[in-house]
Structure formats: C-alpha cells, structure tokens
Amino acid sequence: MFSKKDCRVQQKACLKELADHHPADKVVQEAxxxxxxxxxxxxxxxxxxxxxxxxxxxxxxxVIIEQAWRENKTVAVARVAEAGQLDFVQISPETTWSKPNRMGLTEPLDGQVLSLEIINLMLVPGLAFDCASGQRLGFGGGYYDRILKVFTGHSVALCLAEQARADWMIDDFDQPVQEIIN
Structure with a gap:
C-alpha cells in the first residue's frame, strides 16, 4: 500500500504523461x-x-458543461469558500473567471451560490479511483470528503484507465463516491 502523498505524486505524473504525450488516447477515453x-x-x-x-x-x-447547457441543465462549479469549504456557483457562458490559483484552478467570480440540497448530480474529481469500493484519492484538501459526508444527491466519478487503482491507504474520514464510470 502506498501513502496518499506518494500515490498523488505518481498519479499526477501519470496523468500529465497521458495529457502531454498521448493526447489522442486521452480524448478517446474521455469520449x-x-x-x-x-x-x-x-x-x-x-x-x-x-x-x-x-x-x-x-x-x-x-465537454460536460457544454452538454449540460445543451440539455437545459443548471451547472454549478465548485469554488473554495471560507474555512476550507466548497461553494457551488451557478455558471453561464457569461461567467467571469478568476486567474489560476495556487493549484492552477480557475473559479467563478460571479453567479449564485446554490445549496447542496438542489444539486441532483455531483461529478467528483480525483487522481485515482478504486472502482470496486468507490474510494477516491483526491488532491489532499479534504474538500470533497466534507461535501460527500452531507451530500444527499447522486455522486459520480469518471475514471480514465490510468486512474483505476486501489493501492493507497484509506483514512476513516475518506468518503466514497456512489458510482464510478470507467
């Protein structure tokens, strides 16, 4: 079993290798x-x-955001709020975005914050996924573990082949995803 820290390093390198050197393979898997x-x-x-x-x-x-809009779904994007929590902000094609933060993420600067209760489907990010148990290896902030603990809608993760593994240490506070699509 790997420590989460070691697994995160491995997974970031693996995913960057896929994106940088095998982009066509990544696009096929994504489709x-x-x-x-x-x-x-x-x-x-x-x-x-x-x-x-x-x-x-x-x-x-x-691609997911665009498809949701084509189907007239409301789209909310995660934004780090105060006290290490996530807000989910409704976005539109006119949304203004922040400059990349220390993790490289851009976040919506405007838009209505939606309550978790009205979100039906949450697509949960991660570096690695255990497709048998639903466990995920996140980026280390615990944001989604805190959200998934109270979220009552359906949680899903999309798992590239390079993300499917089950060899990291699981902590008591880790929250599984309900469904992993691979």
Whole structure:
C-alpha cells in the first residue's frame, strides 16, 4: 500500500504523461466516458449538475458543461469558500473567471451560490479511483470528503484507465463516491 502523498505524486505524473504525450488516447477515453455518463440514469434525471473546472491533465469537464447547457441543465462549479469549504456557483457562458490559483484552478467570480440540497448530480474529481469500493484519492484538501459526508444527491466519478487503482491507504474520514464510470 502506498501513502496518499506518494500515490498523488505518481498519479499526477501519470496523468500529465497521458495529457502531454498521448493526447489522442486521452480524448478517446474521455469520449467513451462522456457517452456512458450522458446515457446514465443519474445524468438523464438530473436538473442541477455540479462539476469542477478541470486542469489540463484531468478529464476535460468543458465537454460536460457544454452538454449540460445543451440539455437545459443548471451547472454549478465548485469554488473554495471560507474555512476550507466548497461553494457551488451557478455558471453561464457569461461567467467571469478568476486567474489560476495556487493549484492552477480557475473559479467563478460571479453567479449564485446554490445549496447542496438542489444539486441532483455531483461529478467528483480525483487522481485515482478504486472502482470496486468507490474510494477516491483526491488532491489532499479534504474538500470533497466534507461535501460527500452531507451530500444527499447522486455522486459520480469518471475514471480514465490510468486512474483505476486501489493501492493507497484509506483514512476513516475518506468518503466514497456512489458510482464510478470507467
């Protein structure tokens, strides 16, 4: 078993290698995952979808956001709020975005903060996923563990082949994702 720290280093390197040196493979994998997501019962029944704005080496969430808008779904993007919590801010094509933060993420500067209670489907990011147990290895801030502990909607993660593994140490506070699409 690897420590979370070591696994995070490995996974970031692996995902950057995929994005930088095998972008066509990444696009093919993403297309397969999008098809599975967009045909899932969770997606079809959701009116409000929460997602992150992806980093270049992550699964591209811009496609998900665009599809949600085409289907007249409300889209909320995660933003770090006070006290280490996440807000989910409704976005539109006119949304103003921040400059990249220390993690490289851009966040919405305007838009209504939506309550967790109205979010039907949450797409949960991660560096690695245990497809059998639903456990995920996040980026180390614990943001999604805190959210998933109280979230009552449907949580889903999209897992590239390079993200499927189950060899890191799980802590008591780690929260699984309900569904992993791979």
């Amino acid at each position: 397969k995952l999008y098809r599975k997501l967009f045909s899932s019962a969770g997606w079809r029944s959701a009116d409000v979808v929460a997602v992150t704005k992806s980093l270049p080496y992550e699964l591209n969430t811009a």
